[in-house]
Structures are given as C-alpha cells and as structure tokens.
Amino acid sequence: MSGKHINLTLKVWRQKGPKDHGSLVEYQAKNVSEDASFLEMVDSVNEELISKGDEPIAFDHDCREGICGSCGFVIDGEAHGPLKSTTVCQLHMRNFSDGATLTIEPFRAKSFPVIKDLMVDRSAFDRIISAGGFISVNNGNAVDANAVLIPKTDADEAMSSATCIGCGACVAACKNASAALFTSAKISHMALLPQGQVERKERALNMVAAMDAQGFGSCTTTGACEAACPKEIQLTNISRMNREYFAATATKRPKHKDGGAG
Amino acid sequence: MSIFLGSTVGKKFLMGITGLIWAGFVLAHMAGNLLIFFSNDAYNSYGHALTSGNIIYIAETVLILALLIHVGTAVLLTRANRQAKGSAYVVVSQGKKKATLASRTMAVQGSMVLAFIILHIITFKYGTYYETNVHGIVMRDLAKLISEVFSEPGYVAWYVVCLVLLGFHLSHGVGSTFQSLGLMEGTYRNLWKKLSCVYAIIVALGFISQPLYIFLSAH
Numbered sequence: 001m002s003g004k005h006i007n008l009t010l011k012v013w014r015q016k017g018p019k020d021h022g023s024l025v026e027y028q029a030k031n032v033s034e035d036a037s038f039l040e041m042v043d044s045v046n047e048e049l050i051s052k053g054d055e056p057i058a059f060d061h062d063c064r065e066g067i068c069g070s071c072g073f074v075i076d077g078e079a080h081g082p083l084k085s086t087t088v089c090q091l092h093m094r095n096f097s098d099g100a101t102l103t104i105e106p107f108r109a110k111s112f113p114v115i116k117d118l119m120v121d122r123s124a125f126d127r128i129i130s131a132g133g134f135i136s137v138n139n140g141n142a143v144d145a146n147a148v149l150i151p152k153t154d155a156d157e158a159m160s161s162a163t164c165i166g167c168g169a170c171v172a173a174c175k176n177a178s179a180a181l182f183t184s185a186k187i188s189h190m191a192l193l194p195q196g197q198v199e200r201k202e203r204a205l206n207m208v209a210a211m212d213a214q215g216f217g218s219c220t221t222t223g224a225c226e227a228a229c230p231k232e233i234q235l236t237n238i239s240r241m242n243r244e245y246f247a248a249t250a251t252k253r254p255k256h257k258d259g260g261a262g
Numbered sequence: 263m264s265i266f267l268g269s270t271v272g273k274k275f276l277m278g279i280t281g282l283i284w285a286g287f288v289l290a291h292m293a294g295n296l297l298i299f300f301s302n303d304a305y306n307s308y309g310h311a312l313t314s315g316n317i318i319y320i321a322e323t324v325l326i327l328a329l330l331i332h333v334g335t336a337v338l339l340t341r342a343n344r345q346a347k348g349s350a351y352v353v354v355s356q357g358k359k360k361a362t363l364a365s366r367t368m369a370v371q372g373s374m375v376l377a378f379i380i381l382h383i384i385t386f387k388y389g390t391y392y393e394t395n396v397h398g399i400v401m402r403d404l405a406k407l408i409s410e411v412f413s414e415p416g417y418v419a420w421y422v423v424c425l426v427l428l429g430f431h432l433s434h435g436v437g438s439t440f441q442s443l444g445l446m447e448g449t450y451r452n453l454w455k456k457l458s459c460v461y462a463i464i465v466a467l468g469f470i471s472q473p474l475y476i477f478l479s480a481h
Binding site: 011013024074076077078079082084103105108109110111173174175176177178180205208209211212215216217218219220221222223224227228235236238239240241242243244245246249250 | 263265266269270271272273274275339342343345346347348349350351352353354355356357358359360361362365366368434437438440441442443444445446447448451
C-alpha cells in the first residue's frame with residue numbers, strides 16, 4: 001500500500017431521466033487514495049453529495065471484480081477509462097495524476113438509452129442473446145470428456161470468445177455504435193464447439209437480424225471495440241461472424257411447410 | 263439474397279467487393295501512367311490501345327456500376343451509423359484506445375475522392391483534344407494535355423491532396439475488406455493489414471510522382 005493520495009476535478013454527466021437533456025457538472029474529489037478503485041472514488045464523492053443532501057451520481061455496478069459486466073462508463077472519451085483490458089471497477093486511481101481533470105460520461109448509443117446519469121439501458125444486448133445465443137437442442141447426457149473430439153485451438157478460441165461479459169464497451173467505443181463485436185463473440189463461441197453445430201446457421205441468421213433490428217450500426221473495422229474491450233475479445237470474431245452469416249444466408253434450406261410425424 | 267443485402271453484414275460485403283474492383287483499377291491505372299517516365303509516345307500509345315477496342319466499354323460499365331453501388335451503400339450505411347450513435351461524446355479519446363484517423367474519416371475521404379474522380383474525368387477524358395502521330399498512327403496526345411495541366415501549381419496541389427486522401431482511403435478500405443468478407447483470421451490477420459498499407463502507399467506515391475515530375479521539370 002503506497003498510501004498516497006491525490007486530488008481530482010471531475011466533470012460528470014448528470015441526467016435526471018431518459019427524457020432529460022443532461023449536462024456536465026463539476027465536482028472535486030479530494031484526498032483520493034491511489035489504492036482506491038475508480039468506483040470507490042465515485043462512491044466517496046457520492047457520500048459527500050448525500051451528506052450535503054444532494055442527489056448522488058447514479059452508475060451501474062455489481063461484482064466489482066471485473067467479471068459481471070454491470071459497470072462501465074466513459075472517462076475522457078475512453079470506455080472503462082485509459083487502461084486496456086480493464087473494467088472501470090478494476091481501474092485504480094494510481095493510473096491518474098494529481099490535479100487531473102476527468103470527464104465522465106455514460107456509454108453513448110441510440111440503442112443504449114440513458115436511464116439516469118451514468119446508467120444506460122443495455123437490454124438490447126439481452127434481445128440479441130435471446131435471438132439465438134444459446135443451445136436449445138438436447139445434446140444428450142454428459143459424455144466422457146475425451147469422447148467429444150474438438151481441436152485444442154478451437155476449444156481455446158471458443159473459450160476466448162466466451163469470456164465476453166456483455167458490458168457494452170464495444171458499442172460505446174464504436175463511432176457507429178455497432179454491436180458486431182458482442183454479437184460475433186457469441187456466434188463464434190458456439191460455432192466453434194460441437195454442441196453449437198445443430199443450430200449454427202439459424203443462430204447466425206437470427207442474431208445478426210436481431211442486432212440490426214435493435215438499431216446498432218455497422219462495422220467499419222476501426223478496431224475501437226477491441227481496444228476498449230475489458231476481456232480482449234478479438235476483431236477476428238467479427239470476421240468469423242461475417243463468414244458465418246454469409247454461409248448461412250447462401251446455404252440455408254427453406255423450412256418444410258408442415259411438421260413431420262415426429 | 264435480399265436478407266443478406268438488407269443486413270449490415272451484407273452491405274459491408276458489398277462495400278468490400280465494389281471497393282476491391284476499384285482498388286484493382288487504380289493500381290492498373292497508376293502502373294499505366296508510369297509510362298510517361300519512358301516517353302510521351304509510349305504513354306500516348308498505351309492510352310490509344312486502351313481506348314480503341316470494345317473492352318473499354320465493358321470496363322467502364324463495371325467501374326461505374328461498382329462506384330454507384332459503393333457510394334450508394336456508403337450513404338445508406340453512414341446515415342444509419344450516425345443514427346445508431348445518436349449523440350457524440352463531449353471528450354474524444356486521445357489515449358491507447360483511440361482508433362486510427364483513416365478508419366474514423368472514411369466517409370469524408372470517400373466524398374473527396376468521389377469529387378476528385380468526377381473532376382479528374384472532366385479534366386482529362388473530356389479535356390482539350392490534341393492530336394499526335396506515333397509511327398504513322400494518329401492518336402490523342404494526352405501527354406501534351408497532362409503537361410499543360412500539371413504546369414499549374416494549383417492543379418498539382420489539388421492532385422497531391424486528393425491522392426494522399428485516396429491513399430488513406432485505400433489503406434483502411436482494402437484491409438477492412440478482408441474483415442467484411444470474413445477472411446481476417448489467424449496467421450494472416452496482420453499480414454492483410456500490412457499489405458493493405460504497402461499497397462496504398464505504392465498507389466498514392468505512384469500517382470503523385472507524375473504531376474510532381476511534370477511540374478518540377480517544367481519549372
């Protein structure tokens with residue numbers, strides 16, 4: 001523990017509700033321990049606001065361990081702040097210099113409407129997942145671990161894609177508010193595994209359709225999403241999604257009009 | 263097919279394919295232009311050979327169609343993307359998470375390049391028609407026209423600016439095409455990006471060399 005303390009000026013986006021216009025309000029964060037996380041720093045500012053009878057700054061948070069995907073806002077134009085592969089709850093104040101002025105804004109995207117201050121509604125992601133980000137066919141009982149043949153590289157790649165926590169930083173960082181990184185991570189994760197094969201084409205078709213229907217933009221390959229991602233989800237996922245989607249639209253067979261006899 | 267082209271993924275696919283057609287064309291165009299460094303006759307004969315067959319009409323049709331699709335899709339996508347973003351951030355990222363300038367300004371570069379292409383065709387294809395005689399064949403003296411045009415500093419400056427923009431547009435566009443087509447993976451991921459940059463630099467410098475050469479040798 002270094003025990004060092006710093007002082008900061010915060011310009012925080014305050015917005016009373018979804019319909020309010022919102023604006024930046026200046027606060028002083030005094031005597032902040034360098035060992036505190038960014039959220040703990042905002043907590044202490046909030047304590048002060050509450051003691052003065054003011055409304056505290058609303059922000060999303062839950063596990064504060066960087067694994068749940070609840071937290072996230074933008075610090076000086078960067079989703080989850082200046083550090084790579086880090087959620088804002090795992091960002092520590094030692095990364096900021098004494099006397100700095102930080103501008104804190106909510107994730108901005110039409111499909112992520114602001115609920116209040118730094119809180120945004122990310123249920124558009126839930127709707128993409130519910131379009132196909134799961135396996136609904138019965139794969140039978142759990143078989144012997146080594147009975148399911150899968151190359152190690154594929155298993156590793158699927159695991160990397162599966163680490164997405166759905167925080168929405170990719171959308172926040174993208175100039176087009178594209179959800180391509182998020183959607184492609186889920187499509188990749190299952191397309192690479194044997195269990196995902198049965199619904200592979202349908203998943204690609206339905207999840208891309210849902211992504212577009214939620215009003216997210218398209219991918220310009222700026223790479224801002226990958227840079228902002230706290231879980232280092234790779235841009236190659238988007239390439240795989242594009243291929244999966246193309247293959248699915250080109251080769252999907254039409255459904256039979258009547259169901260079979262079962 | 264309509265589902266595919268209606269999606270954001272399909273539209274980017276279309277942008278990539280039409281972009282690649284033009285990327286191939288500009289490379290060939292740049293290489294052909296280099297003949298001016300050998301002789302005016304070689305340059306004029308090359309132009310004459312290109313325009314005397316019927317193949318030019320096929321090439322022009324393909325290029326115009328590709329351009330119309332590229333620009334039309336770009337307008338649709340840019341508009342949808344601005345709508346999707348809604349409001350902008352008060353502070354823009356300057357740190358490690360910042361995207362490249364070329365990738366953030368594709369629409370602006372593209373608009374400039376489009377304006378350039380139109381003016382470029384007016385200046386040369388529909389410019390003053392001089393005639394010359396190379397080994398007994400009467401043909402258009404394009405070498406004379408370009409030496410006339412590029413002796414003016416204003417034209418040279420405009421060309422250099424637009425060709426640098428074209429270089430930026432190609433450096434991001436060609437690399438991203440591999441992403442849109444679903445080929446940006448594994449070992450070759452960074453290779454595509456590097457090749458795209460090298461290609462863009464070769465095309466931009468190759469094109470810029472001619473107006474600069476003509477301007478400097480005339481002054």
